[in-house]
Amino acid sequence: MKDILAGGMSGIKVFCSLLTQNLVASYKETRNGLIGMDYSTKFAPWLALGCISPRYIYEQLRKYEKERGANDSTYWVLFELLWRDYFRFVALKHGRRIFSVRGLQSKEVPWKKDLQLFDCWKEGKTGVPFVDANMRELAATGFMSNRGRQNVASFLTKDLGLDWRMGAEWFEHLLVDYDVCSNYGNWLYSAGVGNDPRDKRKFNVIKQGLDYDGNGDFVRLWLPELQGIAGADAHAPWALSSTALRQAGIILGQTYPQPLVRAPEWTRHINQRLQGRSPHPRGRRGPADAPAQHKDRGIDFYFSRKKDE
Numbered sequence: 001m002k003d004i005l006a007g008g009m010s011g012i013k014v015f016c017s018l019l020t021q022n023l024v025a026s027y028k029e030t031r032n033g034l035i036g037m038d039y040s041t042k043f044a045p046w047l048a049l050g051c052i053s054p055r056y057i058y059e060q061l062r063k064y065e066k067e068r069g070a071n072d073s074t075y076w077v078l079f080e081l082l083w084r085d086y087f088r089f090v091a092l093k094h095g096r097r098i099f100s101v102r103g104l105q106s107k108e109v110p111w112k113k114d115l116q117l118f119d120c121w122k123e124g125k126t127g128v129p130f131v132d133a134n135m136r137e138l139a140a141t142g143f144m145s146n147r148g149r150q151n152v153a154s155f156l157t158k159d160l161g162l163d164w165r166m167g168a169e170w171f172e173h174l175l176v177d178y179d180v181c182s183n184y185g186n187w188l189y190s191a192g193v194g195n196d197p198r199d200k201r202k203f204n205v206i207k208q209g210l211d212y213d214g215n216g217d218f219v220r221l222w223l224p225e226l227q228g229i230a231g232a233d234a235h236a237p238w239a240l241s242s243t244a245l246r247q248a249g250i251i252l253g254q255t256y257p258q259p260l261v262r263a264p265e266w267t268r269h270i271n272q273r274l275q276g277r278s279p280h281p282r283g284r285r286g287p288a289d290a291p292a293q294h295k296d297r298g299i300d301f302y303f304s305r306k307k308d309e
C-alpha cells in the first residue's frame with residue numbers, strides 16, 4: 001500500500017484499474033479478504049486526502065453499471081461509501097462529542113488505561129494471532145482491512161477493556177487513510193458508545209480468524225514466528241500439544257506470547273478447529289455466501305443480527 005502511495009499512483013488510476021479489471025463485479029464476495037490489493041477498492045487513502053471525490057466514484061460506477069451491468073457488488077461499493085457519508089453526518093451532528101470517552105450515549109464505562117496491555121496490542125504481541133497479524137500489518141504498511149479493524153477494535157475494547165480512545169489515537173497515528181469522522185465514528189461504534197443500540201456487541205476473534213483466514217495464511221504472513229504451524233492451528237498456538245509446539249519451533253512466552261486473555265466463547269471454535277475445518281476463507285467464498293439481491297443490505301458489523309460474531 002505504501003509503495004503505491006509513494007509511487008504516486010493516483011486515486012483515479014486505482015479506480016480505473018478496479019473498473020478495467022472488472023474487480024468491481026466481484027467486490028461483494030472479496031471485500032472481507034485480508035491479503036493483497038484486490039480484495040477491496042483501496043479508495044480510502046485517496047478519499048481521506050481529497051485526491052478523489054466520492055461523487056466522481058458514484059458517477060463512474062453508474063456509468064460502468066449502464067455499460068457492463070449492475071449487480072450486488074457494484075451496488076455494494078456505493079453502499080460502503082454511504083457509511084463514509086453517514087459518519088460525516090454523525091460528526092456534524094455531534095461535534096466534539098465524538099471524542100468524548102462517554103461517546104454519543106453519555107455512557108459511563110469503567111475503561112482501563114493499562115499501558116502494558118496497550119503496548120502489547122499496539123505491537124501485535126497480545127498472543128492472539130489474528131489480532132497480532134492485523135496490528136503488525138498496520139505498523140508495517142499503515143493499512144489494515146476493514147475486517148481486521150473491526151476485530152482489533154473489538155479486542156481492545158471488549159476483551160482488554162481498554163479506553164477506546166487509546167485505540168482510536170493509535171489508528172490516527174498510523175493509518176494512511178486516517179479520516180477523523182470515519183475513524184472516531186467506527187471506534188465509537190466498536191466501543192458500544194456510538195449510535196448502535198446494542199452495547200454488548202463483541203467479536204469472537206478466534207471465530208473471525210477461522211472464518212476469514214481459514215488456512216492461517218494471513219496470520220503466518222505477518223507473524224513469521226508462527227511459520228512452523230500449518231493450517232488453521234496457527235490461530236490458537238496455546239491449544240497445541242507441547243510436542244506440536246516443539247516441532248513448530250515455538251516456545252510460548254518466549255518466541256510468541258501466551259494470550260493476554262482467553263474468552264470463554266473461543267473454546268467451542270478452538271475445539272472445532274482441532275477436529276478439522278474447511279480451509280476456505282469466508283471473504284473469498286463465491287456468491288453462495290452472498291445474500292439474495294439487496295436483501296441484506298448493510299448486514300455486517302453494523303446491523304448483524306448474529307449472536308456470535
Ligand SMILES: Cc1cc2nc3c(=O)[nH]c(=O)nc-3n(C[C@H](O)[C@H](O)[C@H](O)COP(=O)(O)OP(=O)(O)OC[C@H]3O[C@@H](n4cnc5c(N)ncnc54)[C@H](O)[C@@H]3O)c2cc1C
Pocket residue numbers: 031040041042043044045047048077080081082083084085087144145146147149150153171175177178179180182183184186187190
Ligand atoms: C475501528 C475502525 C476505524 C476505521 N478508521 C477509518 C479511517 O480512519 N478512515 C477511513 O477511510 N476508514 C476507516 N474505517 C473504515 C474502513 O475500515 C476503511 O474505510 C476501509 O477498510 C478502507 O479500505 P478500502 O478503501 O479498500 O475500503 P472498501 O471496503 O473498498 O470500501 C470502499 C470505501 O467505502 C468507505 N467505507 C467502507 N467501510 C467504511 C466504514 N466502516 N466506515 C466509513 N467508511 C467506510 C471507505 O471510504 C472505503 O474506501 C475504519 C473502520 C473501523 C472498524
